[in-house]
Amino acid sequence: MSSTRNRILVVALPVGAILISALLILRRPEPPRMPPPDRVATVTTEAVRPGSGAIPVLGNGTVRPRAEVELAAQVGGRAQWVSPSLVSGGRVRAGEVLVRIEQADYLNAVAQARAQVAQDSVAILQAEEESRIARDEYEQFRARRGSEAGEPSPLVLREPQLQAARASLARSIAQLADAELALARTELRAPFDGMVRSETVDPGSLVAVGQGVARLFATDVVEVVVPLSDVDAAVIPGLWELRPGDAVDRVAARVVVDYGGRRYAWDGWVDRAETALDEQSRTIDVVVRVADPLRPGAPVETGVDAGDPPPLLVGQYVEVQISGRSGDYQVVPRRALRPGNEVWAVADSVVRIVPVRVLQQAGDSVFVEGRFEAGESVIVAGTTLATDGMRVRRAG
Structure with missing residues (x-):
C-alpha cells in the first residue's frame, strides 16, 4: 500500500507542477505595447x-607712430637750457626749441666771419680800383706806341689779383654761412608735432656732436599694421592700387579699443598694403592710418555714459574694421x-x-x-x- 502511494506521488507532483505553470503562463498580464522610437532628429x-x-573685414594690430626719430646734436657744447616739454610723455610742436646749447663760442665765430667778409670786401674794392688804373695806364701807353704796344698780359691789367680778391671774399662769405649755420644748430628743434618717448639731457650736461638727446614720435597720424589672409585681403576693393598718402581713393576703416570696460572708436583709412608676405605667418600686412589720434575716441555703445574717452595710444592693441567690397x-x-x-x-x-x-x-x-x-x-x-x-x- 505504501509503495503504491509513493508511485502516485512521484507521478502526481511533476504533473501538478506542469499544470500550475501552464495556468500561470495563460493568466499572465499582457505587456504594454510601446510605439517604435522616433528617428527624426531634433x-x-x-x-x-x-x-x-560693404562687407566688413576684421583684424587686429598694434598702433605705431607714423614717424619716430632720435633728436641728436649737430654741434657740441654744454646744454644751457632744456625745454620743460622735453620729458617722457611731453607734447611738442613742430619748430619748438627743445634744447639750447651754449652759444658764446658760436657767436664769436660768426663775429669773426663777418669781420673777415668786411675786410675782404674792402680788399676787392681796392683790387678793382687798381685793375682799373692799370687798364687806363695801358690805354695811354698804347695811344703813344700804337701797334707796337702789343696785347697786355693779365698781370699788367692786374686781373689775377682781382680774381684772388673775389675768391677770398667768396670764401669769407661761405665761412660766415657755416658759422651762422653752426650757431643756428645750437638750438635743437622738434621736427614735427609729436610726443617725447624718452630724453637723456639735462641743463649743464655736455653734449657731443651726433649724441642723441631725445626720441620723438609724430602725433599727426598713427598707423596700425593689420595682418590679413589672402582671402580677407581679396575683399578690400582696389587694395593694390592704393598709393601712400592718397587723399582721394581711400578705403574707409575703423579702429576700436577697449578702455575701462567701454569701447571707443576712431575713423581712419587704408593707406597701403606691404608687398612682401610675412615669412612666418604668410599673411599680408595692410597699413591703416588714423589722423589726429590724440583726440578722444567716440563711444561705440549708444545710450550709455561715455565716461572719460582716451586718446589712441601708441603701442595699444586694437581691433580694426575695414570696409570691404560692396554687394x-x-x-x-x-x-x-x-x-x-x-x-x-x-x-x-x-x-x-x-x-x-x-x-x-x-x-x-x-x-x-x-x-x-x-x-x-x-x-x-x-x-x-x-x-x-x-x-x-x-x-x-
Missing part, C-alpha cells in the same frame, strides 16, 4: 539674414558652416544642402553667397549628418 536652427553693402550677401552663424563650404538649410522640416561661397568670417558670423529660399533657416546644432530631403524637427 535640431536647433537660426535664421539666414540677407544683407547688402549682396547672406549672413549665417559660424556654427552653420559645414566642411566643404556647405550649409544645411531647413524649410517645412525638410533639409536642403546649400553650397556657399565664403566671403568673410567676422566674429560669430559668416558672410556667404548661396541660393537660399525665402523662409529658410540653417541648422546650427542637433545632428552631425544630413542629406537632401531628410526630415527633422526644430527644437522648441
Whole structure:
C-alpha cells in the first residue's frame, strides 16, 4: 500500500507542477505595447539674414607712430637750457626749441666771419680800383706806341689779383654761412608735432656732436599694421592700387579699443598694403592710418555714459574694421558652416544642402553667397549628418 502511494506521488507532483505553470503562463498580464522610437532628429536652427553693402573685414594690430626719430646734436657744447616739454610723455610742436646749447663760442665765430667778409670786401674794392688804373695806364701807353704796344698780359691789367680778391671774399662769405649755420644748430628743434618717448639731457650736461638727446614720435597720424589672409585681403576693393598718402581713393576703416570696460572708436583709412608676405605667418600686412589720434575716441555703445574717452595710444592693441567690397550677401552663424563650404538649410522640416561661397568670417558670423529660399533657416546644432530631403524637427 505504501509503495503504491509513493508511485502516485512521484507521478502526481511533476504533473501538478506542469499544470500550475501552464495556468500561470495563460493568466499572465499582457505587456504594454510601446510605439517604435522616433528617428527624426531634433535640431536647433537660426535664421539666414540677407544683407547688402560693404562687407566688413576684421583684424587686429598694434598702433605705431607714423614717424619716430632720435633728436641728436649737430654741434657740441654744454646744454644751457632744456625745454620743460622735453620729458617722457611731453607734447611738442613742430619748430619748438627743445634744447639750447651754449652759444658764446658760436657767436664769436660768426663775429669773426663777418669781420673777415668786411675786410675782404674792402680788399676787392681796392683790387678793382687798381685793375682799373692799370687798364687806363695801358690805354695811354698804347695811344703813344700804337701797334707796337702789343696785347697786355693779365698781370699788367692786374686781373689775377682781382680774381684772388673775389675768391677770398667768396670764401669769407661761405665761412660766415657755416658759422651762422653752426650757431643756428645750437638750438635743437622738434621736427614735427609729436610726443617725447624718452630724453637723456639735462641743463649743464655736455653734449657731443651726433649724441642723441631725445626720441620723438609724430602725433599727426598713427598707423596700425593689420595682418590679413589672402582671402580677407581679396575683399578690400582696389587694395593694390592704393598709393601712400592718397587723399582721394581711400578705403574707409575703423579702429576700436577697449578702455575701462567701454569701447571707443576712431575713423581712419587704408593707406597701403606691404608687398612682401610675412615669412612666418604668410599673411599680408595692410597699413591703416588714423589722423589726429590724440583726440578722444567716440563711444561705440549708444545710450550709455561715455565716461572719460582716451586718446589712441601708441603701442595699444586694437581691433580694426575695414570696409570691404560692396554687394549682396547672406549672413549665417559660424556654427552653420559645414566642411566643404556647405550649409544645411531647413524649410517645412525638410533639409536642403546649400553650397556657399565664403566671403568673410567676422566674429560669430559668416558672410556667404548661396541660393537660399525665402523662409529658410540653417541648422546650427542637433545632428552631425544630413542629406537632401531628410526630415527633422526644430527644437522648441
